[in-house]
Amino acid sequence: MSDENDDLILSELDDEELVAQMMDDLYDGLKDEIAEGVNILLGRGWAPYRVLTEPLVGGMTIVGRDFRDGILFVPEVLLAAGAMKGGMSILKPLLAETGAPTIGRMVIGTVKGDIHDIGQNLVTMMMEGAGFEVKNIGINNPVESYLEACEEFNADILGMSALLTTTMPYMKVVIDTMKEKGIREDYIVLVGGAPLNEEFGRAIGADAYCRDAAVAVETAKDFIARKHNSRVAG
Amino acid sequence: MTDHIADTTLTETGLSAEGAGPVLLIACGALAREIIALREANGWDHLDLTCLPAILHNHPERIVSAVHEAVLRNRDKYETIHVVYADCGTGGELERACAELGVEMVRGPHCYAFFEGLDAFADHEDEIDAFYLTDFLTRQFDAFVTRPLGLDRHPELRDVYFGNYRKLVFLAQTNDPALDLRAQGIAQHLGLIYERRPTGYGDLAQTLSRWAGEER
Numbered sequence: 465m466s467d468e469n470d471d472l473i474l475s476e477l478d479d480e481e482l483v484a485q486m487m488d489d490l491y492d493g494l495k496d497e498i499a500e501g502v503n504i505l506l507g508r509g510w511a512p513y514r515v516l517t518e519p520l521v522g523g524m525t526i527v528g529r530d531f532r533d534g535i536l537f538v539p540e541v542l543l544a545a546g547a548m549k550g551g552m553s554i555l556k557p558l559l560a561e562t563g564a565p566t567i568g569r570m571v572i573g574t575v576k577g578d579i580h581d582i583g584q585n586l587v588t589m590m591m592e593g594a595g596f597e598v599k600n601i602g603i604n605n606p607v608e609s610y611l612e613a614c615e616e617f618n619a620d621i622l623g624m625s626a627l628l629t630t631t632m633p634y635m636k637v638v639i640d641t642m643k644e645k646g647i648r649e650d651y652i653v654l655v656g657g658a659p660l661n662e663e664f665g666r667a668i669g670a671d672a673y674c675r676d677a678a679v680a681v682e683t684a685k686d687f688i689a690r691k692h693n694s695r696v697a698g
Numbered sequence: 699m700t701d702h703i704a705d706t707t708l709t710e711t712g713l714s715a716e717g718a719g720p721v722l723l724i725a726c727g728a729l730a731r732e733i734i735a736l737r738e739a740n741g742w743d744h745l746d747l748t749c750l751p752a753i754l755h756n757h758p759e760r761i762v763s764a765v766h767e768a769v770l771r772n773r774d775k776y777e778t779i780h781v782v783y784a785d786c787g788t789g790g791e792l793e794r795a796c797a798e799l800g801v802e803m804v805r806g807p808h809c810y811a812f813f814e815g816l817d818a819f820a821d822h823e824d825e826i827d828a829f830y831l832t833d834f835l836t837r838q839f840d841a842f843v844t845r846p847l848g849l850d851r852h853p854e855l856r857d858v859y860f861g862n863y864r865k866l867v868f869l870a871q872t873n874d875p876a877l878d879l880r881a882q883g884i885a886q887h888l889g890l891i892y893e894r895r896p897t898g899y900g901d902l903a904q905t906l907s908r909w910a911g912e913e914r
Contacts, residue, residue, distance in 0.1 A: 539848025542858055577826050579862040603862055604826060629758075629789040630807055659758070659789050 475504050483519045490523030491530075493543025495550040502551045512558035513565070513595075520551050521593040528590070528678035538582075545586055552592065566597050568688040571613040572623035573601035575634040580627035583657060583677070587623060590677040591684065596621075607638045614651060620691065621684055624670075626657040636668035643669070652687040654680060703730060705834065709841050713749035715772070721745050721909065722775070724768045725782035727752030728809065728834040732871055732899055733782060733906065742910040746776070752834065756846055758787030762795050769799050780909050782902075784808050804905050812901040813869050827864040829890060833871045836881045856888065865891035871899060 474497065477485055486501040498520070505515045527544045530536040536544075570591055572584050581603050588600045599617045601609055614622055626632040635655050642648040648669075655665050656674040665673030671687060674680035703713065708727035715722060725733055727749040737745055750768060754761050761783065769779055781796055781803040796803045806812040810830040811819040835842055844850050847859055866888060868881035878894055885892035 537848070539852055539855060542848075542855055543852060546858075577823075579826055581862065582858065629785065629787055632789070659787060664789075 474501055479505070479508065479510075483522075486519035487523035487526060490520065490544050490547050490551075491527055493540065493547050495547040498547040498551045499554060502554050506554075506558070512555045512562055516552070516555050516559065516564075516593055520548050520555075521590075524548050524590060524593065525678060528676060532676060532678070541586070542582065545589060548589060548593070552589065556592075565595050567595040567685065568620040569597045569599075569617060570621040570623055570684065571599045571601060571610065571617050571619040572625065573605040573610060573613070574603040574625045574627075575631050575638070576604055576606045577634065578626050578628055578631040579603045580657075581625070583627070584623065584625040586677040587625070587656065587674075587680045590681050594681045594685065596681075596684065607641045610638050611641070611645070611647075619651060620688060621652045621654060623654045623656070623680070625655070626660070629659045632657060632659055632664065633668075635670065639669045652684070652691070654683060654687075656680060703734075705837050706841065708749060708834070709752045709838050712751045713747065715746045715748035717746065717775070719744040719746040720777040722772050722779045723747045723782050723906075723909075724765060724772070724779060725749045726755070726786070726809070728755065728832065728838075729782055729902070731834065732902060736899060736903055736906050740907070740910065742906070745906070745910055748772070752838070753841065755786060756842065758789075761786055762788055762791045765792060766795050766799065769801055778909075778912075782906075784812055802909070804902065806901065809902075810869055812905070813871060813897040813899065814895065815897070815900045825867075827862060828867045828893075829860065829863045829865070829888070831866065831868050831881055831884065833874070833877055836868060836877050836884065839880075839884055860888045860890065863888070863890055865893055868892070868894045869897045870894055871897060 472485065474482060474485065482501060482504060486498060489497040489501065501519060502515055506512065524544065527536060527541055531541050572588055574581050574584055584600065588598045591598045599613055599619070601613045610622060610624070624635045624638060626635065639648065639653060642651070653670045654672050654674050655670040660673055662673045672683045674683050708730050712727045713730050721744055723733060723745055725747060730747065730749045733747055748768065750764050754764055765781055765783060769781070772779060779801050781801050783792060784804045784806040785792060786808055792803060804812055806816050809832060813832060831839070847855065849856060866881070866885035868878065870878065873896070881894065882892050
């Protein structure tokens, strides 16, 4: 985003400038600078949750928006994600200690026959950044793995991902199995992946199709809020 | 005859029809050399060929509209039109479009499957950690993979993209030692086990033969 700040000394910036610079650095995928910025803010007494939400999630939101608008492409998003992951690895243990708010719990994985996990890893990171606890069960998951993980993790949300048109129909197998077992309504089911669309999501009985990681976060928040509201109303 | 067509042209621009023959094949640029080789070997002079840019494969959602438009543009100029694409990541959309247009397309999920033969390919459906290359994709690897994935600028992303793959399978249409070496080099570069699987033209030859025979 900016090339003129090569000689910047992050520790000399005030908080506002530093957050803005970190958002720039995140956009540029500068992992070391993000880690340094996180440590500086923590050293200044910032709560870990605030460090996570302002420069990191704030920065990734811009990255996500520019990806959606065709300004950034996959490699740049992955570099930004790598930088954010570096920052989060510092913050995660601190967030656990300080009891940061948890919005909800999600299990996410790529469907059976599919090994492409870039999308779901981005979703995992963005969901964690937004305050969700996420259990990422990795690639090539049969229905049993999804259901076991959901039960063990006491999940609110099940996320399924697929990159291939040949593997995406497996999402319906999982949802149909949930229906057979009478547990479909226990979970919010979100699906995503390059070849999917809203029509497919509806056809297989998912609650929503999420176009990208940012949409996944907003959709998850929306469904969790509705779930809480219906409990209050009930 | 095929040597004068540059691979980069087939990737980015495609190939124009010659305007000869009662039958037009609307094909993916990645298949141009194979189709022309089959046409020459079998004397199928009544088959004309036009190709759409092969790079559409990096955006499968654009294939259907491109094929649709090409069929409509050529419909009045030929007695018969066939589409030389498989599903190619369109999720059944291309099949629906071809059915509506009344044109036939190649059966199967993608060219890897029809080059190897649908039955043979189905026998190792569990080979989910294999990254496939054809002759064309081996020659055009940088255009289809290296540059679009940013590996030229950010080689450190290699394992983000390929970390879950175990092997690279080179589905070889021709016996070309130089291409074999190139595919081996790609496998090594990606950190994958290398396997060369000679396929010839597979189901593509049978499909074209049937289409050519129907029109004689």
